[in-house]
Structure formats: structure tokens, C-alpha cells
Amino acid sequence: MALADLSTDYAGRKGAMFKLALKTGILTVVTAGFYRFWMKTRMRRYYWSAIRPGGLPLEYGGRPTEKLLGFLTAVVFLAFYIGVVNLVLMFFSFSLFQGNAPAYAVSLVGITPLIFFAQYRARRYVLARTRWRGIRFGLEPGVAGFVWRSILHWGLTAMTAGLYWPVKTFWLEKYRTDRTFYGNARMHQGGRWFMLYPATKHIAIGAVIVLVTGAIIAWQETPALAPLTVIGAGWMVFGIAYYKANAFKRLTDAKTLGDIGLCTAPRAGRVLGIYAGGWAAISGVLFGALMVVGIIMGLVLAATGFAVQAWLGGEDLSSIPAFVPVIFGLVVYFGVFIFYGVLKEVFITLPMAEHFAEETRIVNAHLLNDIHQRDRDEFGEAEGFADALPLGDAF
């Protein structure tokens, strides 16, 4: 039956995202990080609702308070782990090896399974709170299998200096996708373990150019080839963008939900353009803002003239309360910190989500009508462990 594919609209707007990210970012800093559970919830609501397959928005139904509760749960557990385990490790490290490096190494190795654990649990929470057409997504329990697979595949990736990376990506994605549900329908990750290697071709070409020209320059002492090396390095950068777009396409095209399929075609050039344009915009805006602050301070100094000069001359610098420079420093530090986060959402995350969403279609969408609701996954721990551990903010 040749029905039209369901294409995806994107409704996110840079201006609205700027306002939301700035407001919630400031509140987070003002509340010493306490508001971050609300910030995350609101940002996700926006990002989810911006993606509209077939014109109907995704919905994020997570609540801030359950995130707070999950975080507190994780803190109780982790405080014990980090406090006591680190202390004991530090003791043995200094007793046996006369240094703290082994303690940090063991501590890191000890915390790695916990990070994989947190990743899977966070994915489960987020999927359980994602809905579309009033139907919940879900992720089957299965964290133990994910943790040992992650340790194995990441270990192999480290041992092969990254050559194993595409295989690792495939197997971990397959593990999660095969346990993902939309309503009562289970998703399936098709394809073979080696299928992401073709996506690395432009990284490989660039690497070969760099290595060959580098070797010739070193052996034959012909610096004339140096521009070729630079081209090779540039090719590798393009190769990374190509990998991001093409690996996503290969994985997504091979995902099925019964007979329903996905079809996507993100463009490497666009991905590279978003990164390049985004970073240019971010550094431009930040630089401009700091310039404005500098100019204002200069004007203030000029306007107040001698008074300030005498004051700066060091007559009684100690009469300025110590907290004045501290507060000024904190304001500047957190100002840059907030702005950087906000601009990254506006100029990188949002356009990237827009591009990937708009390029993705659902095939055989009429079969969606057969899908039914699944039960709510209560999951009181939410994403507490991922919140407490420094995992970055991948959603």
C-alpha cells in the first residue's frame, strides 16, 4: 500500500529558546543549582514539543519534583560510596604505592560501571516520560546487561585506540533500541555490526593524507607538501561531521517498529555548517558582550575621574570589603557560564535537532493505528544518578 510517509515538522525558534534558557539558567545559578531540575524539565518540554512527526508534537511529561527526589536518593547512596570508598582507596594508595595516582585510577575505574548504570537508568526514565499521540514510550529493565556490555565494548575501544568505536556504537545502540517500546510495540535495531564503518570513510581518507604527507615530509624533508597535510586535517574534520550524519542515518534507517520504519537523510555539510556557524556566533556574542562590559567600565572610570584614580592608587585598598571583588568575580564568572550555556542551546543544540528532525520520516505510518497504550513506568529514582554524576547533558 503506497501511502505517503509521515514527515516531521520542527517548531523550535531561536528567540523563544534564548528566553527560556536564559531565564531558567539564571534561576539555576541564583538558587545554587537547586532549580536545575525545573530547568531541565522545561527545556525538555520545549525541545520535545518542537519535534512534530506528522504535525503532532512529542510530549515530555517528566516532573521536576521526581527528578529532585531521584537526585536525593542517589546522593544518599553516592555520598557513602564516594566518601568512604575514596577514603579507603586513598589510604591503600598511599600505604602501598606512596602516591595518589593509583587511588584516582582505581576510583575512576570503580565509578565507571556506575556511569553506565546511570546512563541506562536515565534513558529509561526519559523514554518513560516521552509521549507522542498520547502513547508512552518505554525502555525495558535490563541495566545489568547494559553495564557489562558497555564495559566490554568501551574496553575494546580503548585497547584498539578507537578503531573499534563504530562496533561499540552499534552494539550499545542495538541493546537499547531492542528494549525500546512505543506503546505496546517493540522497536528493533536491524543491520550488522560492521555497518557503521563505511560512515568513517572521510575520517580515514583525511587520516591517510595526513599520515602519508607527514611521512614524506619527515623522510624526504620536503616541506612543500605541508599544505596537503593541512588539507588532510580539514578533511578529517569534515569526516567527523560526515560520520555523525551518516552513522545516524545508517542506524535510524535500520530501526523498525513492527513493519513501521524510519527514513532519514541528514547532510554532513549542514552538520558542519551548524557547528562552524554556531561556534562563530557563540564566540562573537561572548566577545561582544565582554567588550560592552569593558567599555562601560571604562566610561565609568572616565566619568568619575580622579576619585577612582586616587582610590585605585592604593591609599586604602583594604577599606573595600573583601566580598566586593569576590561578588564581582562571581557575577562575571557565572554570567559567562550562563551565557555560554544559553548560546550553545540556541546556536548548536536547537539547529542540530531541527536538521535531524526535519530530515526524518516515518514509513508505513498507517500501521501506527494498531499501536496501543503501555502502562506507566513509575520509576521513582528518575535520573538521579545521572544528575549526581558528571555525565554531561546528553538527552
Next chain:
Amino acid sequence: MTYTYDDNGLVQSPDPNVVFADYNDGHSATVHRVMLELSHTELQIILPGGERLGWPLMTLRALRDQARAEGIVLTDGHGNMARLTIDNPHIAAHIRSVAPNLEARAPVDNWGRIIGWAGGAVASVALIIFVLVPIMADQLAAYLPPDGEAALGDATFEQIRRALGDDMLPVQTCEDPDGRAALDKMVARLNPDPDLPYPVKLSVLDNDLVNAFALPGGRVVLFRGMIDKAENPDEIASILAHEFGHVVNRDPTRDALRSAGSIGVLGLLFGDFAGGTVVLMLSNQLINAKYSQSAEAGADDYSHDLMTRANINPAALGTIFQRLMEEYGDAEGIAAHLASHPTMRARIAAAEEAAGDGLAWTPSLTDAEWAALRQICGPAEQGDAGGDGGLSGAN
């Protein structure tokens, strides 16, 4: 009859109170194109089969933080998954004007659990930081082999030198040969070695801080600011004897193990939000190590004994404490470590009592040696220190 068309090109009824929208019943992923009718109290949803659902205007809720702000996604306010998606901006605006509780939030029903867990989290973190970690640190410190302690002290010493230095340049140690010889003579005269499992390693750091502290493994650090502040060599000898007391009692080892445990927990609570501050706190904690009052009293007692044994007037500890207290108050800033809190006066009295009366003490250094010690960081530094304002003050 005339028809109007909405944004999606779908037909709209000419009657302004009858329009179309997308309805999901929360049981199946099927999208129903439904007709809407608005009465004074209800939004009526007319399914394609003719079945009517009535959603009271009073209980209608809108999803928040939606990317497509001109549209609206409604729920009936009873927490189920049924969704009504209205894209037409006019209809969305109209509904907003007639439904009074669209923005009302579902009551948070788990405040009890949140408060319970928050209390539990605070209690367990407090228990770990203030009880478990200190007890373990106290126990383990006694078992740490001398080599391990020395390594711990060396690592910490380098950290502190870097933390106090400018940019990448650590603070210099002062090594003027004559000054060093005088200092070595003073240590030899005090002779704490019989009490220690390892020899004392004494360093002078070229910094204005009026402070001295002990690190694990017999490392004792004296700041130039303290030498500048002393009026006679016995005062420096008394400070050194006090720090040797901490070393003998292994206070710094306990403190270092304790902070290894508790700093990690604090970092966890504030997350990457304050990542950089943790490092600052760590070095700050080590420099201004606040030992318990009994640890301070223990070090004072040891100082009195050692000085008496070496035939140096133990009252010197009292005189320099007295001067620090007059200058900085009872427990202020830099001197807080030496001037530990309310027992200051008692400690001065104890030093005077230890001195007894009428005994013939021998000064710890000759005038020439004392002059050499005061120049251990080079003659120029003395002149510089005066104008620096703030910490060291005029001689």
C-alpha cells in the same frame, strides 16, 4: 455555504464555534480528526463516529513550554493520556480566553516523600562527613606507613605551592644559606626527632601569609610573613614546636584523609556546577586546617614540653599569640589556624604558666643568627613586604 481553511489547509466549518482538531484518546495511537463545539461550560469533542465527549472548561489544562506557542495542546485535567492538539491560532487564543485554569499545575502530591528524602540525604551526608569519615580517618591514620605519609605530605605540599603561586609558577621556597643554617640550628636545638617516626622536613615559603602549618610525613611549612611578624627567635621556635606537636600527634594525616573523603562528597552535592571551586576549597582547607580544640591543646602542650626540654622560654608561644590576637582578633582569617577560637586566652595563659618563673632560659638563636633567619628569603623581600598592604603590615 462558505468554508474557511486553517493552517493545514483543512476545512473549517463556517460556524465560529465549530472547528476541527486532532484528538488522541490515550489508548491507541490513532489520530482522530474531530469536530469541536464550545458551550458556556464545556468543550465538546465530536468523534468521526458521532460520539461526543464533554471536557469541562473549568478542568481543561494546556501543556506548558510548548514550542508552537500559537497553538495549544489540551488535556482534560484528570491525569490521563488523552490529548487534543489545536493548531489554529485563533481557536487556541479563543480557548485560552474561556478556560480559566489552563495554566494551573497539578498539585505536587509527593512533598512528604521529597522532604523525607531531603532530610535523609542531609542527615546521611552529615553523618558521613562529620562522623564516619573522621572516625575512619583517625583509625586509618595510625596505620599509614611512614613512607605513605611522607608521599601524602609531598603531594599536598606541591599542591599548596601551586595554589599560592602566580599563574603556573609555584611559590618559591627560601634557601638563603645563612638563614637556613640558623633555622636548622633552631630545629636541632628543639630536637623533636625522638618523638617522630621520620625526620622533620621544614620549608620556608616566600609569601606574606602570617601562618605556619604541618603536613603529613613530618613536613612543616613556615611562611615568611610569620618570620616578619615575630619579634624574637624564641617566638618562631615556639611556633615550630607547636607544628611539630601536630606532626607527632598525626593531626595532618588525619585531616588529609578526612578531606579526601569529605571533599568528594561536597563536590557531588554541588555537581559540576561548582567544579572549579572544589579544588580551591581543597587547598584552602589544607592551609587553614582547623583541628579540633583538643588537637590544638595537644600541640600547645607538646610545644611547652619541647621548649622546656630545650631550655627555651615556652612563654614565647603566648607572646606571639597575644600579638596575633591583638592584630587580627580572636579568630580572624589567616591567623585562625594558630589562633584557634575561643580558647586563645586560655592558651596564652597556659604558655605563661608553663614558663614558670625565675628559670634561666637560653635564647634559641644568637642576634646574628636571628638577623640571618629574618633574611632567609633575601634582603629585598623585607622592604617589599611593608608596602604590600593587607596581610603583613609594617614591621
